[in-house]
Structure formats: C-alpha cells, structure tokens
Amino acid sequence: MSAPAEAPPAPAAPTAPRRRREGPSRRRALGLRVLSVGGLLLLWWAVARAQVWPPVVLPPPGAVWAQAVATSTEGYSGHTLGEHLLTSLRRILVGSAWGTLGGVLLGLLIGLVPAVRAMLGPLVTFVRTLPPLAYLSLLVIWFGIGEEPKIWLLVVASLPPVAVATADAVRGVDPDHLNAARSLGARPWQQALWVVLPHSLPEISTGVRIAVGVAYTSVVAAETVNGVPGIGGMIREAQRFNHTDVVILGLIVIGLSGLLIDRLLVTLDRTVAPWRGRT
Amino acid sequence: MPSTDDALVLTGIGHEYRGGSGPVPALDGIDLSLAAGEHLVVVGPSGSGKSTLLRLIAGFLRPTRGEIAAGGVPVRGPGPDRGMVFQQPTLFPWLSVRANVEFGLRTAGVPRERRREVAGERLAQVGLADAGRMRTYELSGGMRQRVAIARALAPDPGVLLMDEPFGALDALTRERLQDEVRALWSATGKTIVSITHDVDEAVRLGSRLVVLSARPGRIVLDETSGLPRSPDPRAEPGFAPLRDRLASAVRAAAA
Ligand SMILES: Nc1ncnc2c1ncn2[C@@H]1O[C@H](COP(=O)(O)OP(=O)(O)OP(=O)(O)O)[C@@H](O)[C@H]1O
Ligand SMILES: [Mg+2]
Numbered sequence: 191m192s193a194p195a196e197a198p199p200a201p202a203a204p205t206a207p208r209r210r211r212e213g214p215s216r217r218r219a220l221g222l223r224v225l226s227v228g229g230l231l232l233l234w235w236a237v238a239r240a241q242v243w244p245p246v247v248l249p250p251p252g253a254v255w256a257q258a259v260a261t262s263t264e265g266y267s268g269h270t271l272g273e274h275l276l277t278s279l280r281r282i283l284v285g286s287a288w289g290t291l292g293g294v295l296l297g298l299l300i301g302l303v304p305a306v307r308a309m310l311g312p313l314v315t316f317v318r319t320l321p322p323l324a325y326l327s328l329l330v331i332w333f334g335i336g337e338e339p340k341i342w343l344l345v346v347a348s349l350p351p352v353a354v355a356t357a358d359a360v361r362g363v364d365p366d367h368l369n370a371a372r373s374l375g376a377r378p379w380q381q382a383l384w385v386v387l388p389h390s391l392p393e394i395s396t397g398v399r400i401a402v403g404v405a406y407t408s409v410v411a412a413e414t415v416n417g418v419p420g421i422g423g424m425i426r427e428a429q430r431f432n433h434t435d436v437v438i439l440g441l442i443v444i445g446l447s448g449l450l451i452d453r454l455l456v457t458l459d460r461t462v463a464p465w466r467g468r469t
Numbered sequence: 470m471p472s473t474d475d476a477l478v479l480t481g482i483g484h485e486y487r488g489g490s491g492p493v494p495a496l497d498g499i500d501l502s503l504a505a506g507e508h509l510v511v512v513g514p515s516g517s518g519k520s521t522l523l524r525l526i527a528g529f530l531r532p533t534r535g536e537i538a539a540g541g542v543p544v545r546g547p548g549p550d551r552g553m554v555f556q557q558p559t560l561f562p563w564l565s566v567r568a569n570v571e572f573g574l575r576t577a578g579v580p581r582e583r584r585r586e587v588a589g590e591r592l593a594q595v596g597l598a599d600a601g602r603m604r605t606y607e608l609s610g611g612m613r614q615r616v617a618i619a620r621a622l623a624p625d626p627g628v629l630l631m632d633e634p635f636g637a638l639d640a641l642t643r644e645r646l647q648d649e650v651r652a653l654w655s656a657t658g659k660t661i662v663s664i665t666h667d668v669d670e671a672v673r674l675g676s677r678l679v680v681l682s683a684r685p686g687r688i689v690l691d692e693t694s695g696l697p698r699s700p701d702p703r704a705e706p707g708f709a710p711l712r713d714r715l716a717s718a719v720r721a722a723a724a
Binding site: 374375377388 | 527528529546547548549551552553555557559561562563564572573575576577604605606620621623624
C-alpha cells in the first residue's frame with residue numbers, strides 16, 4: 191500500500207462516527223452475503239466433484255453454467271432462456287395485475303359492506319387455503335390448455351391475499367377520518383375513494399407484494415400443463431428427460447428474478463405511502 | 470326564545486350510550502338555542518358530555534331524545550353546513566395541506582381554480598399562506614389545528630364546531646390561536662360552538678357561556694358575556710367576575 195492510498199480516511203474523520211456505523215456494517219453485510227453464496231457454490235462444486243452422487247442427481251456448477259449459456263443462445267425445447275423467462279414474467283404480471291385489481295375491489299366491498307363480508311368473506315378464505323395445483327385441473331377443464339387457465343390460476347392465487355389485506359385495512363380506518371369527510375360533504379363513494387382507499391394504500395401495496403410473490407410461486411404450477419415456453423414448462427420438460435442441470439438452471443433463474451422483483455416492490459412500497467408511521 | 474332564524478336549536482336533548490354494563494347516560498334535558506353569529510363555549514368537568522353534545526350537533530350521533538335543528542333544518546347526519554374541528558387532528562395524511570383544505574370543496578364539485586383560490590384564502594386566514602405544499606405530518610401541533618380550522622371553514626359552513634381545539638397545545642401557542650379564533654370570528658361572523666376545559670379561554674372567546682354538570686350533563690349555567698369583543702376581554706373590568714362565576718359553577722358541577 192502506498193501512502194496516498196491510505197490518506198483519505200484522515201479528512202473523513204469529522205463525519206466518521208456516523209459513517210463508521212453505516213458504511214462498514216453495510217459493506218460487511220454485503221461481504222457476508224458474497225461469502226455465503228461463494229461458500230455454497232464452493233461446497234456444491236466440491237460435492238459434485240467428489241462424485242458422491244452421479245451428475246444426473248447433482249450436476250457440477252460448471253455444467254449448469256454451460257447450460258445457461260447454451261439455453262440462452264441455442265435455446266431449450268424450442269425457446270431461449272430469455273423467451274422462457276419473459277413468457278413466465280408476462281403471465282405473472284398479467285395474473286397478479288388482475289388479481290390485485292380484483293382483490294382491491296373485493297377487499298373494499300368486503301370491508302365496507304357487511305352483507306358482502308358475510309357472503310364472500312368465507313369463500314375468499316376458503317380459496318386462499320387451496321394450493322394452486324389443486325384447482326389447476328378444474329381450470330384446464332374449463333379453459334383448455336392455452337393461455338387462459340395459466341392466467342386464471344395466477345389470478346385466483348393472487349386475488350385472495352390482496353382482498354384480505356385490503357379488507358383488514360379498510361376496517362382499520364379511523365372513524366373520525368370518516369366523520370371529518372362526512373361533515374365536509376363527502377358522499378359514500380367519495381368516502382370510499384378519497385378516504386378509505388388512500389388510508390388502505392400501505393396495506394394494499396403490501397398486498398400487491400404478496401400477490402406477486404404468490405403468482406411467482408404459482409407460475410411453475412400453472413405451467414405444468416403445456417407450459418412451453420415458460421420457465422415452469424422448461425423445468426417440467428427438463429425433468430422428463432433428466433436434464434438436471436436445466437432444472438437447476440430454471441430454479442436459479444426463477445429465484446434470482448423473484449428477488450429482483452421483490453426488491454422493486456419494496457421500493458415501491460416505501461414510496462407509495464410516505465406518511466406511514468408518522469401521522 | 471327559539472326562533473327559526475336561530476343558527477342552532479336544541480330541544481329536550483338527552484343521550485345515552487349503550488355501554489357493556491347497561492346504558493350510560495351522557496346528557497339530559499339540554500335546551501339551548503343559539504343566534505347566528507354567537508360563539509358558544511361549553512365548559513364542564515371531564516365526562517360531562519361536552520364531546521357528546523358536539524357530536525350530536527355535528528350529526529355523528531343521533532340523540533336518544535329530543536331534536537336538533539341547524540339553520541331551521543332538523544339534523545339527520547353530518548353535513549357541510551356544520552364544520553368540525555376535532556380534538557385529535559384528523560387531517561388526511563395522504564393529502565397535502567392545500568388538498569386537505571380543498572377537500573370540502575372537492576366533494577361539492579367546485580372547479581379546481583376556484584378551489585385553489587378558496588384554499589389559499591383560508592390558509593392565509595389562519596396564518597399559513599405558505600404551507601399549502603407541505604405534508605400534514607411535517608406540521609407542528611399548532612399548525613395542524615390551524616389547518617383543521619381552515620379545512621372546516623373552506624365549505625363556508627353556517628356553524629363551526631370545535632372540540633377542545635387547543636387542548637394539546639402549549640400555553641403560548643394556545644394563546645396565539647385564541648387570538649386568531651377571535652379575529653376569525655369577528656371577521657367572518659360565524660356561529661361557533663367550542664369546548665374547553667380552560668375557564669379563562671372560555672371567557673376570552675365566548676359571547677355565550679354554558680356549564681355542564683357531571684354525568685349526565687345538564688346545563689347548570691347559561692350566561693351571555695357582555696364583554697366587548699376586542700381588543701382583549703381580559704383587560705375589561707367585567708372579565709374577572711365572569712370568570713369567577715364560571716369557575717365556581719364548574720367546581721360545583723364537578724363535586
Ligand atoms: N362511545 C361511547 N360508549 C359508551 N360511553 C361513552 C362513549 N363515549 C362517551 N361515553 C361516556 O359518556 C360520557 C360523556 O363523554 P364525553 O366524551 O361527551 O365527555 P366530555 O365532557 O367530552 O369529557 P372530556 O372533557 O374528558 O373530553 C362519559 O362518561 C363517557 O364515558
Ligand atoms: Mg371530550
């Protein structure tokens with residue numbers, strides 16, 4: 191190390207106390223993360239290398255990487271990795287968008303209208319407990335094996351959590367906020383749109399995050415029938431031919447893109463309701 | 470004598486809450502009529518039904534007995550003819566200060582340009598001309614109550630209701646806001662009903678003073694203050710005797 195390289199810390203000293211608590215701890219967290227991922231990769235590589243299990247059970251990281259390159263360029267079952275991923279992402283987007291829209295509307299109704307709550311509340315809870323694979327068969331019978339059953343599955347999976355989150359938020363609205371609105375001349379629809387809805391926005395945005403998460407975990411189920419192109423379809427196909435490296439590749443791609451999207455949604459969550467926690 | 474031009478007429482009002490252990494009588498036999506342009510201040514011990522009275526007038530609650538009329542019309546629920554300022558600030562945190570003040574105009578379908586104009590005027594009236602763009606959670610307690618007053622005044626209600634609007638503020642801010650309310654009252658000639666625990670505040674602000682007894686609240690004192698409205702009633706020779714009468718009535722009511 192040369193002297194100039196060591197110099198910077200000295201002028202930074204006045205702001206050091208705060209920096210020292212944030213900067214290095216953050217860097218340390220990042221370092222730990224890199225270390226754990228690296229360690230896992232290393233362990234994977236070592237175990238595969240030792241050939242404890244045959245490659246068809248546990249392919250080495252290098253093989254998965256080679257598949258990543260191959261499926262990205264040449265493709266797998268007729269489509270490139272990018273096409274598989276984009277198709278799945280589009281399904282997730284469309285499914286959770288409708289699920290969110292329907293969930294917010296249903297949640298507002300359930301929260302605001304006691305009769306609707308009594309009628310639809312139990313149904314929503316019931317559907318929510320069903321695993322998506324369980325109703326896929328019904329959707330396939332109803333809608334065939336095209337795009338519709340896949341979208342419907344994601345809608346049905348993502349709608350209930352949003353509806354429940356919205357309904358809970360609606361019931362948490364401050365009665366005096368409603369009283370204030372009413373004495374300012376707000377009609378019922380104005381109260382719903384201008385008080386209840388914005389009040390519930392934080393919970394709704396959390397609900398959206400849940401909806402996308404549910405759609406994400408359900409997309410593989412949705413793509414078990416005629417799912418190519420699609421990441422789930424690709425995994426399914428690879429399983430049939432014991433292409434374990436492709437299966438693992440699919441898992442990694444789904445996991446990483448899911449993490450990325452969740453990050454985006456967390457950011458959205460923070461910006462959508464800046465008043466949260468400081469009324 | 471109640472007449473139809475009275476801003477507010479309460480006849481035989483009684484109210485009971487349905488509590489867990491039977492009915493809780495909160496108000497009983499309230500007869501009151503208030504001429505337009507009066508500022509009625511209600512004082513009374515804690516639990517004497519002051520908030521209940523205000524909520525009945527606002528229309529948030531329906532009285533168990535009796536009738537309330539505002540501007541000659543029976544009260545059936547809340548309405549923009551009776552603006553409310555709550556003890557706890559109930560500003561909408563998802564709206565800017567200006568949008569909060571505009572709320573009662575938006576519900577009435579007032580065009581955007583006109584809304585801005587009125588909101589600007591009302592904010593200026595409470596000394597917050599420059600705060601329109603701020604978020605409500607960026608305001609101090611005193612500023613919040615000012616905004617709440619501006620919001621309640623925006624639709625130009627016949628009656629302004631204020632439930633201990635300055636209860637949570639420090640003495641200095643409280644005094645400043647009292648001055649502002651007096652100025653506002655002189656300038657607009659609004660009919661005001663407000664509540665306070667503070668006898669001095671009551672005499673400073675009210676043209677009419679009512680003391681409620683302990684539960685169930687009954688009117689034990691109803692006096693018209695003859696004190697001139699400005700500059701400050703505290704300088705008047707009549708101030709101290711009136712305050713003392715009020716204070717002893719409240720003490721007797723609490724006992
Ligand atoms: N929602 C309610 N349910 C049952 N009882 C209530 C309810 N609200 C108020 N009460 C009771 O009614 C009585 C009058 O309450 P109110 O809030 O009007 O009193 P107050 O004069 O405003 O008191 P404070 O000065 O403490 O604000 C109290 O005894 C209270 O316990
Ligand atoms: Mg009260």
